[in-house]
Amino acid sequence: MYKNILLAADGSNNALRAANEAIKIASLSNESVIDIVYVADYEKTKEDVLHASSADELMIERRKKIQNVEKALKDNNVSYKVTILHGLPGPEIIKYANERKMDIVVIGSRGLNSLQEMVIGSVSHKVMKRVYCPVLIVK
Amino acid sequence: MQSLKQQWFGNVRGDILSGIVVALALIPEAIAFSIIAGVDPMVGLYASFCVAVIIAFVGGRPGMISAATGAMALLMVPLVRDHGVEYLLAATILTGIIQILFGIFKVAKIMKFIPNAVMIGFVNALAILIFMAQVPHFIGISNMTYVFVAITLVIVYTLPRFVKAIPAPLVALVILTAVAMFSGFELRTIGDLGNITQSLPSFLIPNVPFNFETLQIILPYSLALAIVGLLESLLTAQIVDDMTGTASNKNKEARGQGIANVVTGFFGGMAACAMIGQSVINIKSGGRGRLSSLVAGSFLMFLIIVLGDLVVKIPMSVLVGIMIMVSIGTFDWSSFKYLAKAPRTDAIVMLATVIIVVYTHDLSIGVLAGVLLSAIFFVVKISTLKVERKNSHYIVKGQLFFASTDGFIDYFKSTDINEKEITIDFSNSRIWDDSGVAALSKVKDMLRDEGIEAKVIGLDTSSQKVVQQLDGISSSH
Structure with a gap:
């Protein structure tokens, strides 16, 4: 059974669709825990810090970004926890999933920025290639 | 907070590698900021060496890089122009003393009272001023100057997509300096604007009369430098805190900046502070501990001693290209969204800060005016019933x-x-x-x-x- 489910979230609608699939997988077992992982991107740290009046406000701002996903999980009575990582989204998710020996990674196919995707490649593609466990990419 | 041993030796391999990367990225900036201030490149290079090394020991934010910066260089321009470099060194020492006092009296706390709008205005104004300082070095000099600036920009923006380990500005610097040397193009070089001394800095007492008149000249500059230096350092510390997910000691950092500046002044360096861009490069390259700053400073000095002869051959136009990149990186591009979405009064404060700085060329005046203006707005808002x-x-x-x-x-x-x-x-x-x-x-x-x-x-x-x-x-x- 899939016990430890990593759900990558970035505030997009894709992430919400991924959440719905993660819920389906989690509902197969009572022991399942979904770990919602949000990566605070290094490229945006300066902007984030500059526009937040305190470290606490910044924390809340980031939690707001995954509120849509959190709500979906709460509504479906799935047990979950929230993890905020710092770094580049792709590598951080991969490192975290492999270190924690996740059973499955669920990730949306496309994040927020399509231009960035064209230039540096999509996060989901990188994750799929380098994570040891199965990956579910949600369209 | 981590133990001191952890802060020094918790990440040795990562710190040494990132320190080397930062040293390479620092050279063009330290030279360019010296030229902005109107002093010999050595003044900025010595400052970067001394401050990076000293702050490794006395700073409050491991992993943060401090060296000669644009914000500080811009403040020094009139002092250097009117009174010369000796007065700048004296002002640097006084800046350090003021910052040590700030640290002792826990002034870091007042950072909380500086609104976001003012800080956003601060970085935007800084970016605009750094850009404006480049204009005389590339507009209307020669066609080859434009070409070199353009090629530099192409290299620094496209190369990082393919090569991540070596800083792109350094690649531009090496390639284009080589091209300039062997092709014999007529280009202005760093050597035309100042000298490079291939030796370690030595202790000297600034050659200024020790009297009240000198104090009167340097005090306003030192105050401005102390405030701006602390502001940028504490902002950078917040950014490093967030990137690494660790806490730091802001008052210790203020005190550390002060100590570093006092020492730097006695060793012929200009006042310095933390650098947002370089600190981000350090963290991204894997730097986390105090060792990274020590390596960055030492390796920078080593390179200058070994390669000083070549440094003077660097065309100004390449440096200009790198500085344009720095100013684009410094600017907060989400400001346009901010102007549309933020409360009207915040937007006005941000714009006022930028306009006042660009008009006066003084970041400290802009910050003070911005804080004052937002205080007035706050009183008006709170007293509306x-x-x-x-x-x-x-x-x-x-x-x-x-x-x-x-x-x-x-x-x-x-x-x-x-x-x-x-x-x-x-x-x-x-x-x-x-x-x-x-x-x-x-x-x-x-x-x-x-x-x-x-x-x-x-x-x-x-x-x-x-x-x-x-x-x-x-x-x-």
Whole structure:
């Protein structure tokens, strides 16, 4: 059974669709825990810090970004926890999933920025290639 | 917070590698900022060496990189122009002393009172000034200058997509310096603007008269440098805190910046502070500990001693290209979204900060003006009190205190009330002081004279306390 489910979230609608699939997988077992992982991107740290009046406000701002996903999980009575990582989204998710020996990674196919995707490649593609466990990419 | 041993040796491999990357990225900036300040490149290079090395030991934020910066260089321009470099060194020492005092008196806390709008204005103004400082070095000099600037920009923006390990500015620097040397193009070089000394800095006391007049000259500059240096350092510390997910000691950092500047002044370097861009490069390259700053500073000095002959051959146009990149990276591009979305007053404060800095060329004046302006906006906002009427029910919205009593009284003076009995609802308000209580009883008296009985409801506990304390004095009983 899939016990430890990593759900990558970035505030997009894709992430919400991924959440719905993660819920389906989690509902197969009572022991399942979904770990919602949000990566605070290094490229945006300066902007984030500059526009937040305190470290606490910044924390809340980031939690707001995954509120849509959190709500979906709460509504479906799935047990979950929230993890905020710092770094580049792709590598951080991969490192975290492999270190924690996740059973499955669920990730949306496309994040927020399509231009960035064209230039540096999509996060989901990188994750799929380098994570040891199965990956579910949600369209 | 981590133990000191952890801060030094918790990440040796990562710190050494990132320190080398930062040293390579620092060279062009340290030279360019020296040129902005109007001093020899060595003044910025010595500053970067001394400060990076000293801050590794005394700083409060491991992993943060401090060296010669644009913000500080811009403040020094008039001092160097009017009085010379010796006065700059004296001002640097005084800047350090002021920062040490700031650290001791825990001034880092006041950072909280500097609104976001001012900080956003600060970085944007800094970016604009760095860009403007480049203009005389590339507009209308020669066609080859434009070509070199353009090629530099192409290299620094496209190369990082393919090569991540070596800083792109360094690649541009090496390639284009080689091209310039072997092709014999007519280009201005760093050597035309200053000298490179291939030796370690040595201790010297600034050659200025030690009297009140000197103090009068340097004190305003030192104060501005101390404030701006601390502002940028503490902002950078917050960014590094967030990137690494660890806490730092801001007062220790303020004190550390001070110590570093005092020492730097005695070793022929200009006042320095933390650098946002370089610190981000350090963290991204895997740097986390104090060792990274020590390696960055030492390796920078090593490179200058070994390669100093080549450094003077670097064309100015390449440096200009790198500085344009730095200014684009410094600018907060989300500001445009901010201008549209933020409250009107915040947007005005941000724009005012930028405009004042660009006009005065002084970041400290812009910051002070921005803080003052937002304080005024805050007072206006907090002292605005509204009363909403629903039949005989009057709902007070806002804070009732000495600054807002006029609005409260005027409302009841100017409103025609037909009912014999009204209620004044304070559940969306609070009475803060005696003036508020006085205003309330004045309004009640005024209404009673017109034959209207006013009942006050919805006072919260703390407002009730203020009202009760003055119960005996109030004329309405």
